[in-house]
Amino acid sequence: MLKNYLKTAFKVFLRRKFFTFVSLFGICFTLTVLMVVTAFLDHLFGPLPPEVKTDRTLAVFMLHGEAHQGENFNMWTGGPSYTFLDRYVRTLPDVERVSIFTSFTTSVPAVSFNGSEKVTSHLKYTDAAFWEILEFDFLEGGPFSAQDDRDANLVAVINQSTEKRFFGDTPALGRSFELEGRWFRVVGVVADVSILRLTPFADIWLPLGTSKSKEYLHSRDFQGRFQGLILARKAEDIPLIKEEFKRRLTQVEFPDPGLTSRLSGGAETFFELVSRMLLSNGLEDSHPGILLGAISGFMVLFMFLPTLNLVNLNLSRMEERSSEIGVRKAFGASSWTLVGQFVVENVLLALVGGALGLVLASLVLPAINNSGLIPYADFRLNYRVFGYGLITAVFFGVFSGVYPAWRMSRLHPVEALKGKTS
Amino acid sequence: MIQLEGVEKVYRTDKLETVALNNINLKVENGEFISVMGPSGCGKSTLLNVMGLLDVPTGGKVSLNGAEVLSYADRQLARMRNEQIGFIFQSFHLVSDLQVKDNVEIPLLYRRGLSGKERHRLALEALERVGLSSRVHHFPSQLSGGQQQRVAIARAIVGKPRLLLADEPTGNLDSQMGGEIMKILEGLSQEGTTVVMVTHDPGLAGRTGRIVRLFDGRQVN
Numbered sequence: 001m002l003k004n005y006l007k008t009a010f011k012v013f014l015r016r017k018f019f020t021f022v023s024l025f026g027i028c029f030t031l032t033v034l035m036v037v038t039a040f041l042d043h044l045f046g047p048l049p050p051e052v053k054t055d056r057t058l059a060v061f062m063l064h065g066e067a068h069q070g071e072n073f074n075m076w077t078g079g080p081s082y083t084f085l086d087r088y089v090r091t092l093p094d095v096e097r098v099s100i101f102t103s104f105t106t107s108v109p110a111v112s113f114n115g116s117e118k119v120t121s122h123l124k125y126t127d128a129a130f131w132e133i134l135e136f137d138f139l140e141g142g143p144f145s146a147q148d149d150r151d152a153n154l155v156a157v158i159n160q161s162t163e164k165r166f167f168g169d170t171p172a173l174g175r176s177f178e179l180e181g182r183w184f185r186v187v188g189v190v191a192d193v194s195i196l197r198l199t200p201f202a203d204i205w206l207p208l209g210t211s212k213s214k215e216y217l218h219s220r221d222f223q224g225r226f227q228g229l230i231l232a233r234k235a236e237d238i239p240l241i242k243e244e245f246k247r248r249l250t251q252v253e254f255p256d257p258g259l260t261s262r263l264s265g266g267a268e269t270f271f272e273l274v275s276r277m278l279l280s281n282g283l284e285d286s287h288p289g290i291l292l293g294a295i296s297g298f299m300v301l302f303m304f305l306p307t308l309n310l311v312n313l314n315l316s317r318m319e320e321r322s323s324e325i326g327v328r329k330a331f332g333a334s335s336w337t338l339v340g341q342f343v344v345e346n347v348l349l350a351l352v353g354g355a356l357g358l359v360l361a362s363l364v365l366p367a368i369n370n371s372g373l374i375p376y377a378d379f380r381l382n383y384r385v386f387g388y389g390l391i392t393a394v395f396f397g398v399f400s401g402v403y404p405a406w407r408m409s410r411l412h413p414v415e416a417l418k419g420k421t422s
Numbered sequence: 423m424i425q426l427e428g429v430e431k432v433y434r435t436d437k438l439e440t441v442a443l444n445n446i447n448l449k450v451e452n453g454e455f456i457s458v459m460g461p462s463g464c465g466k467s468t469l470l471n472v473m474g475l476l477d478v479p480t481g482g483k484v485s486l487n488g489a490e491v492l493s494y495a496d497r498q499l500a501r502m503r504n505e506q507i508g509f510i511f512q513s514f515h516l517v518s519d520l521q522v523k524d525n526v527e528i529p530l531l532y533r534r535g536l537s538g539k540e541r542h543r544l545a546l547e548a549l550e551r552v553g554l555s556s557r558v559h560h561f562p563s564q565l566s567g568g569q570q571q572r573v574a575i576a577r578a579i580v581g582k583p584r585l586l587l588a589d590e591p592t593g594n595l596d597s598q599m600g601g602e603i604m605k606i607l608e609g610l611s612q613e614g615t616t617v618v619m620v621t622h623d624p625g626l627a628g629r630t631g632r633i634v635r636l637f638d639g640r641q642v643n
Contacts, residue, residue: 003538004524004531011519324517330476331577332504332532334497413476417515 002344009345012321019317020349023310027353028360030306031393034299035361036368038388039379041295043196045271046384050134050193050200055235056096057133058242058267059199060089060228061103062277065260074259079103081224082216088248089228089267092241096231097133101126101208103227104198112166112179119165121179122195124202125211131157133231134200140173141188144207148187152209157188161376162203179204180212192376198270199229201376220255222263230267242267303396310400314346318408325408326416338409339402346401347394354393358386423585423616424473425449429482431468431639442468443479444639450618452584455611457627458620460636466620467589469636473618474507474587475499486585504532508578510588514570516562522549522573523558529581548576552606568599575606579615586610588619592626604629 013020047054060080067074080089082100090098102125109120131143136157144155156179163172163186172186184206193200216224232238245267254261266272268286276286318325328338358381365379411420431443442465450456450473458466471477472484475491484491486502494502508529516525526545530536536544549555552572562570571591578586588607592600604626611617619630627633635642 004527007524008517008519015519323515327515327517328528328532329500330474330503330509331529331581332500334500334532336497337500337532414471417511 005341005344006348008341009348012317012345013349016317016320019313023313023349024353024356026306026309027350027393027396028356030303031354031357031389031396032360032364034302034392035357035381035385035389036364036379037299039361039365039381039385042382042384043194043377043379045269045274046382048197049191050136051197052135053133053231054269056232056238058230058232058238058269059273060085060230060245060265060267061198061270061273063222063263063265065223065263067257067259067261069258076223076260078223079225079227080265081219081222082226083219084222084224084252085226085228088252089230089245092230092244092248094233094237095241096233097129098231099127099129099133099229100226101130101229102211102225104201110180110204112177114166114177119162121162121165121203122201123179124205125208126205127208130205130229133229136193136200137191139189139191140171141186144187144205149207149209153207154182154184154210155187155207156184157190157205158186159190159192159203159376161192163189179206182210184210192378194377195375196377199227220259222252222254222260228267299392303392303399307396307400310346310396311403314342314401314404315407318342318404322408322411322416322419325411326413326418329411329413329416335409339405342405342408343398343401346405347397350393350397350400351390353396354389357393358389361385361389423450423452423454423487425483425485426469426473427483427485429469429472429479429484431465431472431477432480441639443472446482446639446641448634448641450585450616452616453611453614454632455608455617455630456619456632456634457630458618458634458636459622459624459627460642464636465639466636468639470587470589470618470620473585474509475503500532504529504581506584508581508583508586510571510574510578510586510591512590512593514562514567514574514594516570516573516577518562520561521558522554522560522562522565525562525573526576526580528577533581544580545576548580549573551579552576566599567595568602571595571599571603572606575603579610584614584616586615586617588617590620590622592621592623600626 051057062077063080064077065075085100090100092098104122104124110123112119112121127149128144128146139160143157144153148155158172166172166177167175172189174186176183176185195201230241232241249263249265252263266286268276271291272286272288275288275291279287279290325338362381365381368379369377426446426448429443429446433440433442446469458469460466468477472479478492486506491499491502523542523545526548527541530541530544546555546558549558552575554569554572554576557565557569562573565573591607592603595603607617607619608629621627
């Protein structure tokens with residue numbers, strides 16, 4: 001039966017070429033836009049190298065601090081300090097690894113000179129655990145060690161583009177480059193990481209011990225320029241870690257209550273952080289469900305107009321086929337069988353449109369990557385984007401096909417045979 | 423085979439009431455070949471639609487093989503049509519997008535437990551029965567009117583129904599083609615299929631076992 005439905009659908013599409021073109025164009029354009037948006041979101045939040053252990057990774061990106069002193073009210077929102085992370089995050093029980101490193105949002109690009117050429121690089125000072133939690137793609141060498149960090153050895157891991165800027169097309173491993181008046185030896189070269197992946201992103205990664213100022217080690221303030229990264233032993237531990245961190249926030253001993261006497265925030269995923277920042281300006285708990293709902297709602301709204309258009313096109317297409325509907329009913333098709341047939345036809349059309357949209361998106365995404373608008377962006381179609389695209393196409397097909405199919409299937413067989421449609 | 427008792431069909435709009443069938447009592451026995459005659463608009467097609475379970479009368483009883491069918495749900499009626507009734511229409515009503523074989527297979531699509539191979543075999547058998555086995559892969563538009571009607575007959579008989587309802591099957595054909603169609607129907611009747619045919623042609627009606635005449639929705643035998 002399905003084969004016959006598909007055969008009929010194929011023939012109807014070929015016969016009504018203009019209708020097929022208009023429908024496919026609408027579906028293809030809509031799905032291309034949705035797939036590009038999905039690829040963007042996947043690039044932003046999905047488990048991509050080097051952040052592949054997302055199911056058991058949490059981060060402390062931001063804190064919100066408040067202090068009451070007499071009539072004065074002090075309030076801040078920003079990254080946590082090294083002191084805070086060292087005291088309250090590194091000591092979390094039952095976690096596999098904790099890394100502390102400088103956050104991208106508070107870092108100032110460093111300037112170096114390669115001969116007379118000025119080179120600007122984003123730096124990240126990290127500990128050795130950073131390389132164990134994140135899985136960078138090392139093209140040359142490897143990460144620096146805990147020993148390098150302790151001894152403040154002037155070693156660095158650089159990305160591929162920085163290697164090119166400093167050393168041209170020759171390998172950088174073992175060679176040194178100047179950075180803010182000091183010479184660092186390259187111990188590893190990694191593939192570029194997109195600027196949108198805030199946790200791993202940098203051009204140059206240096207041991208935390210090489211940081212010029214050691215003030216961060218002794219700061220009494222809990223507001224700082226660091227980020228903490230937590231790797232749970234197993235995914236099921238994530239809620240417990242979140243809970244424990246929340247509990248610890250309520251039991252913090254504030255070294256300077258004039259600066260901070262109450263802290264809020266969370267150990268969270270990047271998506272949860274974004275939802276917290278967008279929906280409550282970072283003050284309250286995160287609501288990832290609401291953000292997910294809002295994104296899905298936006299996508300559904302975006303599909304709504306083309307879907308209505310397709311519903312209209314489908315109605316007129318089916319009206320032309322009222323005689324066929326009459327014949328099928330006369331020979332034993334029930335109303336539901338006919339609904340099934342027309343929905344299958346529509347889903348097939350949407351899937352073809354989806355496939356074309358996929359091809360178009362695969363052309364658009366490299367163009368965005370190569371435009372240089374987003375440094376090191378690497379939007380691509382992967383199985384997740386493909387999966388979402390497929391679901392969207394099927395949704396599109398079913399949604400735009402069900403109403404016309406239902407309406408036509410309700411036709412009285414005698415009226416349908418006469419070519420009447422209402 | 424089929425029995426109508428006191429059947430009425432009234433079409434009502436806000437301002438108008440049209441009586442299409444009025445107190446029709448008709449019993450058609452198994453294997454009988456009857457024709458229904460009468461002027462245009464007298465209710466012949468409505469009668470056929472009621473007998474074919476395509477239309478529901480506003481009054482009376484319709485029994486098919488002893489079962490009173492008016493209370494049946496859409497799905498049950500569809501199944502009865504599929505298994506027991508075949509239709510032949512004046513304007514053929516072939517699906518223009520489908521090849522001859524696919525058109526003939528339509529009733530079999532809605533029958534449970536038939537494989538594609540089996541459908542194909544039955545469709546070829548039906549086409550052979552009407553002398554069109556060489557036109558399997560043609561589209562309706564590539565056939566003459568007579569050939570199209572023969573495809574429509576093949577479609578009507580492919581599921582081996584016990585009742586065949588033909589609504590002016592020769593109405594759009596010349597007399598020679600009409601004669602050929604009539605021969606096929608007579609052959610089917612001789613094989614035991616019950617045939618009810620609406621026609622304007624007294625000559626064709628005269629070849630059937632019994633004539634039912636209608637006038638203004640009433641039986642006027």
